[in-house]
Amino acid sequence: MQYPSRILEKAVDEISQLPGIGKRTALRLALQMLKKPTSQTENLxxxxxxxxxxxxxxxKCHAICDSELCDVCSNPMRNHDLICVVEDIRDVMAIENTSQYKGVYHVLGGKISPMDGIGPQQLKIDSLVKRAADAKEIILALSSTMEGDTTMFYLYKVLKDTEITLTTIARGIGIGDELEYTDEVTLVQSIQRRVPYAASLSN
Amino acid sequence: MQYPSRILEKAVDEISQLPGIGKRTALRLALQMLKKPTSQTENLxxxxxxxxxxxxxxxKCHAICDSELCDVCSNPMRNHDLICVVEDIRDVMAIENTSQYKGVYHVLGGKISPMDGIGPQQLKIDSLVKRAADAKEIILALSSTMEGDTTMFYLYKVLKDTEITLTTIARGIGIGDELEYTDEVTLVQSIQRRVPYAASLSN
Known part of the structure; x- marks a missing residue:
């Protein structure tokens, strides 16, 4: 595509380097910026x-924040014996949004994925092991994918000889979901991992 | 959604003001920028x-460019008697990409659309009328929508008493398209606007 202006072409090139944004969308965004007040784009x-x-x-937990310690880690009301291990800050935001979890977090910064060149060294695992010494329970809350399972298994191998209780979030059919629309793997697992009915009442 | 950082929240707010980008996509883009080298985002x-x-x-034509006159308007090899009226710069780029059109352009900057508060005054119509005095033919190449048709009819009313030849781009079934997949309106119009077969051979 020939651009009528070098400045426009440069902007389109830079915008289209963002993930999931192609040249066409980048051009649309650039032209929209030209229609808006200059100050808006300058602020952006x-x-x-x-x-x-x-x-x-x-x-401590490697979450994004504005100071040395994040709001969760610096809050004495949180249970610092309970560490929830997540992949990235969006998981922290999702859990915090429920206002139900009272422990602290540990943000790994990704999952083990050899295809993407991410091994245990690229993740914040060493600092988790150090923190684990002071904790009572670690909840492994990674996504239930090949990479997530690999990462959780790696953490299990590293931490299994410590005193710490290792748990993982419950997997099964979502609350409100209908059986007939559930994928097969989840359905099979939800039957295999069935729990006593009386136990489910306590939640 | 609670953000763990004011800086992140500000960035997400600014990014999500771009058209078609919601808070979730904005957050994803912001987090991806944090994973890339700082220089890349600074260049953006x-x-x-x-x-x-x-x-x-x-x-002259109101197309985006880097100098006083665009490459087309400043090119003496182009036919300055033939003006193609388009909505925005993307249309110019699409036509220029074919390398077949030898005339010049006039970029209106939009279509008449009272719903969006765009009337003839918001478009570059006055300067088109001025340019028309020196031209022989004006091709109306706006999109075939309600707003496009309205705008072309307005231009027709404004220009019809001049010496100039007013044309519009051919509408019909696209080259290579199959009849059975063509929408009804286009199909009906392509029959109503049928042309002598011999005339179609000359193209």
Whole structure:
């Protein structure tokens, strides 16, 4: 595609480097920016620069935050003996949104995925092992995929000889879901992992 | 949604003001930027600021360009008697990409659309009428929608008393399209607007 302007072409090139945004969408976005007040795009540019330069990661749990420690880790009301291991900050946000979990987190920063060149060294596993010494329970809350399962198994191997209780989030049919629309694997597992009915009443 | 960081929240707010990008996509983009080298996002920010501040519009045809006159308007080899009226720069790019059109353009900057508050005054119609005095033919190449048809009819009313030849691009079934998959309106119109077979051979 020939662009009528070098400046436009440069902007389209830069925008289309964002994941999931192709040249066509990038051009549409660039042209929309030209229709909006200049200040709006300048503010966007400023906040992007601030994002990549000023953002901090919690020294303890590696979650994104604005200070040395995140709000969860610095909160004395949270249960610091209970650590929930998640893949990234979006999982923390999703769990925090429920306002039900009272423990703390540990953000791995990804899952073990040799295809993407991500091994245990690329993840925050060493610091988890160090933190684990002071904790009573670690909840492995990674996604139920090949990579998630591999990562959880790796963490299990690393932590199984400690005193710590290792748990994983419950897998099964979602609350409100209908059986007939559930995928086969989940359905089979939900029967294999059945729990006493009386136990389910206590939740 | 509670964000763990003000800086992240600000960035997500700014990104999600782009058309077609919601909060969730904005968050995904922001987190991806944090995984990429800082320089990449800084370059993106720079090119956006440059886009909205440094871009120029051709004085003659209002197309986006880097100088006073666009490459087409400043090219003496183009036929300046033939003006193709289009909605926006993307249409110019699409036609230029074919390398077949030898005339010049006029970018209206939109279509008459009272619902969006766009009337003839918001479009570059006055300057088209001025340019028309020196031209022999004007091709109306707007999209075949309610707004496009309205805009073309308005231009027809404005220009019909001049010496100029007013044409519109051919409507019909696309080259290579199959009749059975063509929408009804196009099919009906393609029969009503049928042309002598011998005339179609000359193209």
């Amino acid at each position: 540019a400023k906040s992007l620069v601030s994002l990549v330069n000023d953002i901090k990661y919690c020294k | 920010a720079k090119s956006l600021v440059s886009l909205v501040n440094d871009i120029k519009y051709c004085k």
